[in-house]
Amino acid sequence: MDKVMNIAGRVLLAQIFILAGINKIGAYAATQAYMEAMGVAAMLLPLVIVLELGAGIALLVGWKTRWAAWALAVFTLVAAFVFHGNLNDQIQGILFMKNLAIAGGLLVVSVSATQHGWSVDRYLQAEQA
Numbered sequence: 001m002d003k004v005m006n007i008a009g010r011v012l013l014a015q016i017f018i019l020a021g022i023n024k025i026g027a028y029a030a031t032q033a034y035m036e037a038m039g040v041a042a043m044l045l046p047l048v049i050v051l052e053l054g055a056g057i058a059l060l061v062g063w064k065t066r067w068a069a070w071a072l073a074v075f076t077l078v079a080a081f082v083f084h085g086n087l088n089d090q091i092q093g094i095l096f097m098k099n100l101a102i103a104g105g106l107l108v109v110s111v112s113a114t115q116h117g118w119s120v121d122r123y124l125q126a127e128q129a
Contacts, residue, residue: 007118010059013105017056017072021049038083051075059109062119069110073103 024031024045032042051071058068080099086092 003118006112007062009105010062010065010109010119013069013072013102013109014056014060016102017052018060021052021056024049024052040082048075059106062121065119065121066110069106073106073110076103076106 028045032045035045036042052075055068055071055075058064059072076099080096080103084092084096084099087096
C-alpha cells in the first residue's frame with residue numbers, strides 16, 4: 001500500500017499546481033491584473049507558471065521530488081500570506097489554512113520522496129546501485 005499511497009498523494013498534490021499553471025496561461029491578462037491588485041509585480045507571472053507546471057509535473061512523475069516539493073511548499077506559503085492573509089475574511093481564512101495544509105503535505109512528501117512508491121527518482125536510485 002505504501003507505493004499506491006505515495007503516488008496517490010503526489011498526484012493529488014501535483015494536480016492543483018499543474019491545473020493552476022494551465023489556468024494562468026488561459027487567463028493570463030486577468031491573472032496579471034489580480035497579481036498587480038494584490039501588490040505583486042505582473043512580470044513574475046511567467047516564473048509562477050513555470051514553477052507551477054515544472055515543479056508540479058516533477059512532483060507528479062517523482063523526478064527531483066524533494067526539490068519540487070520544497071519549491072512548491074515555499075511558493076504555497078508565500079501565496080498564503082500574500083493572497084490570503086486577510087484572516088478577518090472567513091473565505092480568505094479558509095484559503096489561508098488550505099495553503100498551509102498543502103505546504104504541510106508537500107513537506108511530508110519531501111522527506112519520504114525516495115523511500116516509497118513509483119517515481120523517476122526511485123528508478124534512478126536503483127540504476128545507480
